[in-house]
Amino acid sequence: MNYRSLDWLTDRVASRLHEHGVGSGSLVGLLAPRSITAIIVMLSALKVGAAYLPLDPSYPSGANVRMLADSKPVVVLGVPDLISELKLPVGVVALDIEAFVREARSAGPFTPSDLQLSPDTPAYVMYTSGSTGTPKGVVVPHRGIVRLVRGQDFMTLGPDEVLLHAAPLAFDASTLEIWGALLNGGRVVIVEDAVPSLDVIANTIRNHGVTAVWLTAGLFHLFAERDLSAFAGVRQLLAGGDVLSPSHVRRVLDALPQCRLINGYGPTENTTFTCCFSIPRSGWGDGSVPIGMPISGTKAYIVDDALELVADGEIGQLVAGGDGVALGYLNRPDLTAEHFVPDHFSRKYGALLYLTGDYARRRSDGAIEFLGRRDRQIKISGKRIELDEIENQLRSIAGIQDAVVIARSVSDAPPRLGAYLKPAQWPTAKDFSDKILVVAKTRLPQHMVPADVLVLETLPLNANGKVDRSALPTFPSNSCVVQTASTARTISPTVTLIVDAWRKVLGPMDIPLTKNFFDLGGTSIGMVKVHAELSGRVAMALTMTDLFSYPTIANLAAFIDGPVSKDGTLPTDSNVSRARARGAQQRALLQARRGLGGTAGS
Incomplete structure (x- = not known):
């Protein structure tokens, strides 16, 4: 689809959205895999002054329903089988996205009369894990997207660039993939499969002449261990969402001499990227790969508990300011006030700092090193997870009095979530924990469901009456008494x-x-x-x-x-x-x- 056709069609989809009551300040829900149709709806929503709300098709319907109840979009456009599973809040209309866009071709174009937009007008809402048990809707304004993809210094964006769109719509990397192309006259190539294999991604890159790719750290590491010939035409490769392995970075630098490799860091609350580091082939010094410098339009500070600057080399909290900072959390003024504070470093009226909760330090050359979290937030597969949210969801299940969730490492495998459950009454059923997990899967995304469960009569407490996590028992290597690969008599x-x-x-x-x-x-x-x-x-x-x-x-x-x-x-x-x-x-x-x-x- 070319830009003229895109403009023509989105004018008509915008008109149909307006007929359904969508206008300035409204939200349009989107429950569909990435596609041209989804991008058309996103752009159409912006044309009528609304914001789009992408929901993850892989999440259980209960989780998406909670987000819809919190955000109250005027309409939800999605794949029929997905929206049919939703118990929609009162007043929310669900429509078939493909039929909606197809029928819009016969509509007249949208002609705004009193549409008033500003850089602070909300553009989209994306939900992230919340410590209270309820996900938080991050409200990102138009200025955040513009600051990310226009006139940037961390990568080249323009008519000659072909960007790969492989991220789920509800993952903020999609902001760069889509708008990095559309706001610079470039091309966006959409990966077909909902969860593509490495071969599908590689073939898409090779067959469509992709020049710019963003990968999660997990995917980056998998590709680094393979033949990288599909990336021969890629000029810019960004990786992030978690710490990059230095050995994998060196392998990619050696294999792709034509490619600029960039380590990207940033929370959703600061519109995808806060800092980026263009990794030199000569190396980056000792230790981990830095996250680099703040990108254009962004300020990054390392501060102490009083939010005052610390000296270079000292550890502090990384806080972010500038045009990428979100407006706050949707319908959560308490959390907004806690995490978005007045920017006392800025002379701009109303400027905010976002407190990332990440430990960092600034090197003598100005580059910033990421050192980990200050709280109980972790990352699995590049997705932020609040352990407190999982605990609160488990406690809300009938029969559970208390719950503790930890992330534990098993050999070289990714972190595993383990849950300690204290039942209200000692269970008689042998499959008690399995039944609890069945309920948990209806309330939590798959990556937030504990892999291991131990049912305890009591949870160990410290002198202050709080759970003593260091005294929790270890999980057995495998507590399932079923046929396994080592006990089966005949293995094919x-x-x-x-x-x-x-x-x-x-x-x-x-x-x-x-x-x-x-x-x-x-x-x-x-x-x-x-x-x-x-x-x-x-x-x-x-x-x-x-x-x-x-x-x-x-x-x-x-x-x-x-x-x-x-x-x-x-x-x-x-x-x-x-x-x-x-x-x-x-x-x-x-x-x-x-x-x-x-x-x-x-």
Whole structure:
């Protein structure tokens, strides 16, 4: 789609939104995978003076309903199967996004009469994890987007750049991917699959001449361990969302001499990026890769508890000011006042500082080093998680008196969430913890559901009557009394391959054959790595959709090989053929149902 067609169509979609009561100060909900249609709706909402609210299709409907109840959009546009699952708040209308845009082609263009916009007009709302148990809606104004992508110094954006759009719409990296192209006359190429494999991303980059790519730290590390030939035409590669491995950085610098590698840092509350570091091929000194300097239009300070500057080299809290700072949290004046404070370093009236909660220090050369969190917030797969939010959601489940959640490391695997539960009455059911997790999955996104659970009669307390986290018992390596890879009598070669792939992601553990990958602490990034491990090694070409559809070892092996007979023998060739046929049908059905069949657009 070219810019003339985009302008023509968004004028008409804007007109239809206006007919549904959308106007200045309104919110338009969006519950759909990334697509050209989604971008059309986002731009159309801005044309009528509204803000867009992207919701994550991978979240349970209960979590999205809570966000809708908090934000109260006028309308929600989405994929039918997703919006049909929502119990919408009173007054909120849900519509089929594809039908809405298609029917808008016959409408007249939107002609604003009294539309008044300013740099501080809200452009979008994105929800992040909240310590109270309720996610927080970050309200980002137009000036935040403009400051991110116009006249910037951390990367080159213009008509010659082709940006990859691979992030979920509800993840603020999409702000750079979409508006970095559209506000500079460039092209945006949309990755088709909802959760793309490494091969899908690489082929999209290669086939569409992508020149600028943003990757989460997890994806960056996976690509760094592979053949990077698909990135031969990439001129700018940004990575962030978590700490970058120096060894992986060096490998990418060596493999891509034509490419500028940038470490990006920033919370949603400061519009995607606060600091960036263009990594020199000569190195960056000792230690971790710095997050660099504040980008244009941004101020970054290292302060003490009194919000006064500390000397270079001293550790303090990183706080951010400038045009990227959000307006605050939607409908949460208490939290806004706590985290957004008057900017006493600025002469601009009403300027705010955002307190990131991150420890940092400034090096002698001016570059900033990220040192970790001040609170109980962590990151898994690049997503911010408040452990307090998980605890509050678990405590709200009937039968739970108290809960403590920790993040623990298992070997070289990503952090795993573990929950200690104190029941109101000692449970008699052996599957008590499993039933609690079933409820938790209806209230929390998958990456926030604990992988391990211990039920305790009492939680250890310190002298002040607070939970003594250091005295909590350790989790057993595997508390599931079910058939595992080491106890099963007959293991097929396919099962062995899958088990090996899972262990490379989850760490050394005895994996139950019927346990869900995500229940064991797996993440979407982890599943991408499993896909990379299995590609070319099993009897069929697997897609990411296949792995999400068959998330246990037993089911995935049966899908690949066909059902294993009662005597444990391997399937015949006809079994494999039927499995392949089922696979093609399953993929087609899932793509139709989930709306994954969009086109890579420009």
